[in-house]
Amino acid sequence: MPDFGRFWFTGGVEADVITTNTGSPGELLRLLRDGRPRTRAELVVETGLARSTVRARLDSLLDAGLITDGGNGASTGGRPASRLVFNARAKIALAAEVGATHATIAAADLTGALLATDKLDLDIAEGPESVLPLLITAWRELLRASGLDQLPLAGVGIGLPGPVEHSTGKPNNPPIMPGWDGYDVPARVAADLGVPVLVDNEVNLMALGEHATCFPHAQDMIVVKVATGIGSGFISNGALHRGAVGAAGDLGHILAPNGGDAHCRCGNTGCLEAVASGPAIAAKLHASGLDAQTSADVVALVRAGNLEAGQAVRQAGRDIGDVLAACVSMFNPSLIVVGGSVALAGEMLLAGVREAIYRRSLPLATENLAIVPSQAGIDAGVLGAATMVVQHALSPAVIDHQLTG
Amino acid sequence: MPDFGRFWFTGGVEADVITTNTGSPGELLRLLRDGRPRTRAELVVETGLARSTVRARLDSLLDAGLITDGGNGASTGGRPASRLVFNARAKIALAAEVGATHATIAAADLTGALLATDKLDLDIAEGPESVLPLLITAWRELLRASGLDQLPLAGVGIGLPGPVEHSTGKPNNPPIMPGWDGYDVPARVAADLGVPVLVDNEVNLMALGEHATCFPHAQDMIVVKVATGIGSGFISNGALHRGAVGAAGDLGHILAPNGGDAHCRCGNTGCLEAVASGPAIAAKLHASGLDAQTSADVVALVRAGNLEAGQAVRQAGRDIGDVLAACVSMFNPSLIVVGGSVALAGEMLLAGVREAIYRRSLPLATENLAIVPSQAGIDAGVLGAATMVVQHALSPAVIDHQLTG
Numbered sequence: 010m011p012d013f014g015r016f017w018f019t020g021g022v023e024a025d026v027i028t029t030n031t032g033s034p035g036e037l038l039r040l041l042r043d044g045r046p047r048t049r050a051e052l053v054v055e056t057g058l059a060r061s062t063v064r065a066r067l068d069s070l071l072d073a074g075l076i077t078d079g080g081n082g083a084s085t086g087g088r089p090a091s092r093l094v095f096n097a098r099a100k101i102a103l104a105a106e107v108g109a110t111h112a113t114i115a116a117a118d119l120t121g122a123l124l125a126t127d128k129l130d131l132d133i134a135e136g137p138e139s140v141l142p143l144l145i146t147a148w149r150e151l152l153r154a155s156g157l158d159q160l161p162l163a164g165v166g167i168g169l170p171g172p173v174e175h176s177t178g179k180p181n182n183p184p185i186m187p188g189w190d191g192y193d194v195p196a197r198v199a200a201d202l203g204v205p206v207l208v209d210n211e212v213n214l215m216a217l218g219e220h221a222t223c224f225p226h227a228q229d230m231i232v233v234k235v236a237t238g239i240g241s242g243f244i245s246n247g248a249l250h251r252g253a254v255g256a257a258g259d260l261g262h263i264l265a266p267n268g269g270d271a272h273c274r275c276g277n278t279g280c281l282e283a284v285a286s287g288p289a290i291a292a293k294l295h296a297s298g299l300d301a302q303t304s305a306d307v308v309a310l311v312r313a314g315n316l317e318a319g320q321a322v323r324q325a326g327r328d329i330g331d332v333l334a335a336c337v338s339m340f341n342p343s344l345i346v347v348g349g350s351v352a353l354a355g356e357m358l359l360a361g362v363r364e365a366i367y368r369r370s371l372p373l374a375t376e377n378l379a380i381v382p383s384q385a386g387i388d389a390g391v392l393g394a395a396t397m398v399v400q401h402a403l404s405p406a407v408i409d410h411q412l413t414g
Numbered sequence: 415m416p417d418f419g420r421f422w423f424t425g426g427v428e429a430d431v432i433t434t435n436t437g438s439p440g441e442l443l444r445l446l447r448d449g450r451p452r453t454r455a456e457l458v459v460e461t462g463l464a465r466s467t468v469r470a471r472l473d474s475l476l477d478a479g480l481i482t483d484g485g486n487g488a489s490t491g492g493r494p495a496s497r498l499v500f501n502a503r504a505k506i507a508l509a510a511e512v513g514a515t516h517a518t519i520a521a522a523d524l525t526g527a528l529l530a531t532d533k534l535d536l537d538i539a540e541g542p543e544s545v546l547p548l549l550i551t552a553w554r555e556l557l558r559a560s561g562l563d564q565l566p567l568a569g570v571g572i573g574l575p576g577p578v579e580h581s582t583g584k585p586n587n588p589p590i591m592p593g594w595d596g597y598d599v600p601a602r603v604a605a606d607l608g609v610p611v612l613v614d615n616e617v618n619l620m621a622l623g624e625h626a627t628c629f630p631h632a633q634d635m636i637v638v639k640v641a642t643g644i645g646s647g648f649i650s651n652g653a654l655h656r657g658a659v660g661a662a663g664d665l666g667h668i669l670a671p672n673g674g675d676a677h678c679r680c681g682n683t684g685c686l687e688a689v690a691s692g693p694a695i696a697a698k699l700h701a702s703g704l705d706a707q708t709s710a711d712v713v714a715l716v717r718a719g720n721l722e723a724g725q726a727v728r729q730a731g732r733d734i735g736d737v738l739a740a741c742v743s744m745f746n747p748s749l750i751v752v753g754g755s756v757a758l759a760g761e762m763l764l765a766g767v768r769e770a771i772y773r774r775s776l777p778l779a780t781e782n783l784a785i786v787p788s789q790a791g792i793d794a795g796v797l798g799a800a801t802m803v804v805q806h807a808l809s810p811a812v813i814d815h816q817l818t819g
Binding site: 182229241248250251252255256258259260263264275277331332336339342370371 | 655663747776779781
């Protein structure tokens with residue numbers, strides 16, 4: 010067939026996001042973020058830009074400390090050319106994953122790698138004016154204790170246990186967060202820390218964390234959290250799908266085929282959360298005379314080899330799989346990642362999920378579908394929060410704005 | 415709070431797609447595609463680029479016929495400056511929506527507007543070697559009859575009634591298309607027409623057509639087609655979500671809460687399609703002694719005021735809404751568009767859909783959700799196919815490749 014050049018086969022939507030390198034400082038930095046040291050001459054070849062342009066852009070990145078001298082390249086006869094390399098320690102990203110009763114906080118470098126972490130107890134129901142100062146104090150203490158307090162901050166990322174309007178950082182009618190609805194979280198935190206603050210739902214950030222650190226090549230994936238509640242985060246075309254009001258991924262309140270008339274805390278009946286969450290499984294076991302109230306109790310019973318607990322977790326997996334089967338038909342993901350405290354029970358949960366998905370989905374949609382346990386583990390949420398900050402702070406638009414006004 | 419510039423509040427993912435204008439011909443064309451005539455001086459101001467750069471880029475677009483002289487601008491004292499305007503008739507996009515027994519074909523300009531359309535009968539089961547030559551002959555005749563055959567072609571867009579691997583244009587295990595699996599549709603069509611050929615699932619293209627022509631500002635929307643089968647197309651973050659193997663949007667084979675043990679042609683039981691498609695509704699009415707076999711029969715009965723037919727369509731709407739309620743919880747769309755031949759029955763279907771979605775979804779997710787009938791109507795598929803071609807052919811990457819090598 011005729012040769013239409015390398016773009017002939019590219020669909021229209023994707024083609025619109027292919028951009029040529031303008032040689033702006035931000036776009037040169039995007040190249041260097043892979044961590045490979047390059048000489049100025051190599052960057053001229055790689056970008057096709059004028060030598061003088063590349064030199065000027067690199068100088069501004071060097072001045073900002075975002076790249077540094079990374080040793081000498083191979084000599085080509087004369088003086089060996091120095092290599093430039095991305096400086097991942099130029100700034101620190103602060104991150105927090107906030108739950109109902111505790112938070113995990115972290116300081117990360119500009120690759121999103123965690124340099125220091127800590128945990129603190131809190132009560133989300135005490136409201137933002139009480140909780141946010143606790144976080145700010147804890148971050149400052151973490152920076153001091155880890156000797157990172159001399160480095161500038163790139164920004165702050167916060168995951169909250171409810172829907173968040175990402176563009177403003179304001180929680181949107183969060184059911185378990187009294188006092189937070191519409192509260193300007195970025196303004197409150199930025200007033201103390203003086204850097205950009207990004208906020209999102211914590212399950213979205215789990216998905217971002219799994220995607221960025223463990224599955225960067227997955228274009229379409231679902232990350233499921235099974236804990237006190239059941240939620241999910243969804244990556245579409247390589248980016249988080251947040252939905253119209255930040256409420257996407259609400260797996261827990263979908264009608265479970267096996268949901269019957271189980272009462273849910275949302276006021277409806279038959280919700281997935283009412284039959285397959287940690288407390289729902291515990292309630293079933295408790296009714297059978299076992300000592301179980303929380304996800305942790307359920308996991309402990311399964312790990313101790315209790316048959317009834319194992320069966321209950323497997324059935325919860327089937328119930329979750331029944332609902333995920335609909336999501337597989339709609340999204341056609343290549344990957345489903347299952348995490349959260351109930352997932353610590355191990356293979357029992359995953360086996361139930363797989364069983365139901367394979368029973369209900371078309372073969373085409375499951376042919377190349379992987380269903381795996383969380384790889385990022387309990388740090389997925391803070392990793393996602395740190396990734397969100399880094400993606401923002403190092404985006405070409407932000408870098409160019411900072412360096413060229 | 416501190417001023418972080420206009421980008422401080424932008425989430426990381428979105429910030430990565432903000433690009434500065436490089437002044438490449440393709441990016442200048444992107445500006446001009448809004449149809450507003452501009453003088454060279456106005457373009458210099460708008461882009462911030464050097465006058466000589468803008469002049470050279472515009473010359474290459476003028477040479478290619480993609481922009482033309484659009485009359486004079488306001489005089490600023492001296493000779494009035496000529497205005498340049500996008501030439502939507504520079505090239506023609508060919509489009510087809512192919513169904514099981516017929517196709518709609520069209521020729522469109524570079525805004526995606528349809529200039530000429532036609533319909534033809536075919537049998538998709540006769541395979542690509544039979545069907546594609548029919549399309550090619552019909553397109554050529556359409557161009558001749560409408561006097562458009564002197565204009566160059568921008569490309570060809572084809573919607574097929576099955577899953578398509580969009581990157582290669584090959585159907586992927588399509589259930590109702592014997593002989594098409596893995597067939598290189600773009601190569602076959604390009605061998606005759608000599609231009610890029612893009613292929614996608616026809617319901618995806620319905621979604622693209624509705625989005626591009628009627629709801630360009632909807633970032634997250636679902637377009638549902640209720641006809642012989644039930645399918646959907648999903649726009650996420652403003653772009654089509656096609657899924658890992660092009661199988662996304664398969665609403666019809668999700669378990670319907672009301673599906674019972676109804677047998678589906680896919681081999682499973684209880685699928686939405688087995689209870690709510692046109693033939694499924696017709697079969698119910700037929701069993702009650704009414705003369706109904708197809709979607710058209712059902713619609714005719716409803717329009718004639720038959721109560722039983724109206725009730726059956728409304729129940730089908732509820733069944734579809736039950737499944738869509740799960741999609742609303744997962745996607746949080748701002749818009750659901752309902753089309754397809756059964757939707758011609760009117761408000762009965764939509765009323766059922768709305769009833770079920772509002773009963774099952776969380777208030778936050780439905781607060782700003784609009785559920786509307788198809789606006790693009792029966793041309794949605796070809797409009798989407800034309801849009802796919804135009805988005806590709808006018809993308810900066812393709813334009814720059816053509817004009818600068």
